[in-house]
């Protein structure tokens with residue numbers, strides 16, 4: 367064990383993030399491995415949206431990584447005191463790469479809330495032109511009471527909170543567009559942890 | 560689960576180690592960087608946690624980029640690049656997933672979006688993924704990449720560099736960075752390298768050449784340690 371050391375600086379992923387790094391099924395949070403059966407402990411949902419830059423133009427070959435609790439609101443990770451009760455077949459993590467229209471898609475289970483947190487999915491976005499990866503959080507419509515009490519959503523000015531609530535896509539899924547840069551009334555709010 | 564020690568503390572990154580955004584000279588950052596400052600969020604359970612045993616989701620073991628078929632090495636200077644993934648206390652991070660990608664010796668990526676007319680090298684893979692061992696060690700056999708001009712930019716050449724993506728035990732430890740080669744004349748002209756204001760922080764992005772006598776014949780050796788956010792790991796849970 368050496369003395370304290372300093373984390374490396376971050377940089378953009380650039381335009382050439384390898385396609386082989388994102389295999390079919392990597393955007394499925396319900397499987398812990400490509401050949402593992404999907405978890406069925408919860409309601410299956412689809413999340414889809416676009417990653418956009420200034421002017422609403424699409425970001426191509428951007429990488430979106432999703433991370434969330436299982437359907438009962440637990441993480442299979444020592445940060446969660448209840449990790450041993452977490453769904454062992456649910457990974458809670460997935461990765462998607464955007465297509466020419468900036469579209470991404472995830473398959474997952476509706477996350478449960480925990481402590482004072484409303485059900486949510488953390489999203490990390492990396493892209494060419496983005497020197498620091500950005501973090502945001504997707505909340506769900508239909509949980510207005512839990513959303514109103516969520517301490518992270520509450521960090522935002524009231525007018526910006528709806529920007530973090532996904533909309534129903536009409537086919538049992540949810541839609542969440544990420545605008546990296548735009549007018550404050552439209553730009554996606556991002557967090558720094 | 561027992562191998563995953565959990566960092567208990569995540570300090571803010573020291574001033575000068577984070578790239579300036581938007582980045583002078585890099586036009587894309589002026590259309591992609593959020594205009595609103597990020598909202599400080601005290602890390603909660605979900606931010607500190609992260610996927611466990613991610614190597615099952617993302618199969619690891621592609622460490623040989625430079626000789627994917629035996630006896631047919633890639634063009635360019637063969638290098639062995641190795642190092643340790645560490646936390647801020649210098650503790651090794653086991654079971655991290657380390658992804659690496661780079662241009663070939665002619666400065667061309669094996670990627671559909673790279674439309675430059677530099678030649679592709681059928682014997683060079685261009686990307687790899689490994690899992691760190693119990694001492695946090697990773698290693699790749701590859702080549703020193705070529706420089707390449709940035710498409711659409713006036714006169715800006717990227718110096719030889721290798722992209723790294725590292726997934727550690729916590730979401731807060733997620734790192735995407737680039738490694739550079741010491742002494743390259745293009746380094747001080749690179750808007751991406753120079754976006755990091757602190758000189759010492761830039762020096763940490765440089766691979767360290769190993770004395771050839773320590774490496775053996777056939778290729779050059781470089782060492783590059785990767786420090787992730789997080790410190791004061793708690794004892795591993797049984």
Ligand SMILES: [Fe+3]
Nearest residue numbers: 380717720722
């Ligand atoms: Fe590059």
